[in-house]
Amino acid sequence: xxxxxxxxxxxxxxxxxxxxxxxxxxxxxxxxxxxxxxxxxxxxxxxxxxxxxxxxxxxxxxxxxxxxxxxxxxxxxxxxxxxxxxxxxxxxxxxxxxxxxxxxxxxxxxxxxxxxxxxxxxxxxxxxxxxxxxxxxxxxxxxxxxxxxxxxxxxxxxxxxxxxxxxxxxxxxxxxxxxxxxxxxxxxxxxxxxxxxxxxxxxxxxxxxxxxxxxxxxxxxxxxxxxxxxxxxxxxxxxxxxxxxxxxxxxxxxxxxxxxxxxxxxxxxxxxxxxxxxxxxxxxxxxxxxxxxxxxxxxxxxxxxxxxxxxxxxxxxxxxxxxxxxxxxxxxxxxxxxxxxxxxxxxxxxxxxxxxxxxxxxxxxxxxxxxxxxxxxxxxxxxxxxxxxxxxxxxxxxxxxxxxxxxxxxxxxxxxxxxxxxxxxxxxxxxxxxxxxxxxxxxxxxxxxxxxxxxxxxxxxxxxxxxxxxxxxxxxxxxxxxxxxxxxxxxxxx
Ligand SMILES: Cc1cc2nc3c(=O)[nH]c(=O)nc-3n(C[C@H](O)[C@H](O)[C@H](O)COP(=O)(O)OP(=O)(O)OC[C@H]3O[C@@H](n4cnc5c(N)ncnc54)[C@H](O)[C@@H]3O)c2cc1C
Ligand SMILES: NC(=O)c1ccc[n+]([C@@H]2O[C@H](COP(=O)([O-])OP(=O)(O)OC[C@H]3O[C@@H](n4cnc5c(N)ncnc54)[C@H](O)[C@@H]3O)[C@@H](O)[C@H]2O)c1
Numbered sequence: 001x002x003x004x005x006x007x008x009x010x011x012x013x014x015x016x017x018x019x020x021x022x023x024x025x026x027x028x029x030x031x032x033x034x035x036x037x038x039x040x041x042x043x044x045x046x047x048x049x050x051x052x053x054x055x056x057x058x059x060x061x062x063x064x065x066x067x068x069x070x071x072x073x074x075x076x077x078x079x080x081x082x083x084x085x086x087x088x089x090x091x092x093x094x095x096x097x098x099x100x101x102x103x104x105x106x107x108x109x110x111x112x113x114x115x116x117x118x119x120x121x122x123x124x125x126x127x128x129x130x131x132x133x134x135x136x137x138x139x140x141x142x143x144x145x146x147x148x149x150x151x152x153x154x155x156x157x158x159x160x161x162x163x164x165x166x167x168x169x170x171x172x173x174x175x176x177x178x179x180x181x182x183x184x185x186x187x188x189x190x191x192x193x194x195x196x197x198x199x200x201x202x203x204x205x206x207x208x209x210x211x212x213x214x215x216x217x218x219x220x221x222x223x224x225x226x227x228x229x230x231x232x233x234x235x236x237x238x239x240x241x242x243x244x245x246x247x248x249x250x251x252x253x254x255x256x257x258x259x260x261x262x263x264x265x266x267x268x269x270x271x272x273x274x275x276x277x278x279x280x281x282x283x284x285x286x287x288x289x290x291x292x293x294x295x296x297x298x299x300x301x302x303x304x305x306x307x308x309x310x311x312x313x314x315x316x317x318x319x320x321x322x323x324x325x326x327x328x329x330x331x332x333x334x335x336x337x338x339x340x341x342x343x344x345x346x347x348x349x350x351x352x353x354x355x356x357x358x359x360x361x362x363x364x365x366x367x368x369x370x371x372x373x374x375x376x377x378x379x380x381x382x383x384x385x386x387x388x389x390x391x392x393x394x395x396x397x398x399x400x401x402x403x404x405x406x407x408x409x410x411x412x413x414x415x416x417x418x419x420x421x422x423x424x425x426x427x428x429x430x431x432x433x434x435x436x437x438x439x440x441x442x443x444x445x446x447x448x449x450x451x452x453x454x455x456x457x458x459x460x461x462x463x464x465x466x467x468x469x470x471x472x473x474x475x476x477x478x479x480x481x482x483x484x485x486x487x488x489x490x491x492x493x494x
Contacts, residue, residue, distance in 0.1 A: 009033075013305075016312045017319045019040055037116040113130065115128050123135075140300070141302045175259050178248065201255055205232055207220050212396050219386050280299075473491070
């Protein structure tokens, strides 16, 4: 067996979180091996956030053009998928080639290895025949893959996941979407706006079930207005494909479509990571971490596989914490640089850790030398980029009630706000605030509307910084903005 190669840090999985950790530690002067089996950057740039938001941008342009008829004369709109497919191929994904991302990492001093990594005992990672031993730690950032439900017949059919849906060059005439969560709704609306007849089949009794019921109702109504058929509370019993068409059999009904997109959630594949070799339970749904992203001695995890929220902003936030904690761990064990990243001389392959400034930005917050930020998900924001957008932060009303909080709710309809009324067509939306009446602060909020994700930012600050409601009520809200509706919702808190 080959002798292990000793380096400072090994990062397994270079998706959003792993790439950020590996790149920043390499920039700080550590010897870092980054292992990726597919494309450096992971789901977000190639099959997730970026290309799907390009699709949404294009689909929303079509919808806005249709609105000309109600506001400014007449417009004839002829959707064409070709320029969008070209943009995704050429601008977003470089035809699903990660050379630029690999060069970015190696340009920072990192060493890239293509392959599947797995733990091989404490501080050791194996990739094929190669074994690396990490002086300071191993970081796991292996993300998730689509969770395919065990529906009779499904596995034998040529169903789509988000990969095929993002890579599609020619649209089908009809599309069945299994799963009415964030991916299902965003893509269903896009394809419908390009003329595809779309049916969404959702097992729960409402779409977007993790958000407020009002948000589910709004999203369902918006998609129906785009011609999407939405069926909720439907448990698929069997799936078949006859060579040209899919059929989903459910509760005595049958739904057909030329393509079937399965977007029923995601799963972390912990069983592939060799966790048993370091005494960690691989049977967990997600990899449990503490508030410094520690799994166990010498092992950190970052991103979707931690189960703290499958969002790029969570992976980036956690990456900042991991970087600070690894540097802190190194300083404490070897007398290296402190969590600020301020230079000092250390041993190890890197030899000298380069100066990267007086204070390092970790997870968006500046960290004082010697201190390491800890993860705090109270003000976790999320935005589903349907039209209208559904933005949310913190707790839903039900979650707050389940926690025994003395809840007050403030609601306002965007269509009756000045800006909503001016906006006219496409103005559906609302603000819903969840307050802790005893503490006098907001613990959650939903902001749905044409700019729901942007309006959300003020509410994220309010929840994150626990701004007293009395102060929020005495702020000045610019007229006539969409965010001015927040003032109305605050007035309605009861
Ligand atoms: C269609 C879609 C739209 C989305 N839209 C948004 C959005 O608008 N906003 C948002 O915040 N989030 C969005 N997300 C979620 C976002 O993409 C993820 O939260 C993010 O990619 C998580 O990053 P990660 O690094 O944890 O994992 P991933 O991006 O999944 O990366 C993990 C990497 O690890 C690699 N890997 C796995 N196992 C191994 C191994 N053993 N060895 C080596 N490499 C391995 C994989 O190949 C992969 O490249 C979307 C997701 C999808 C699918
Ligand atoms: N805008 C964004 O930030 C964005 C966009 C897309 C995805 N994401 C992230 O990616 C994650 C995964 O997205 P997703 O949409 O796959 O998962 P999801 O968990 O959001 O939704 C999956 C849906 O599928 C349903 N479902 C499960 N099994 C089913 C079955 N057998 N038949 C019918 N329906 C079934 C669930 O009830 C649920 O509503 C999201 O949770 C989110 O964190 C984020």
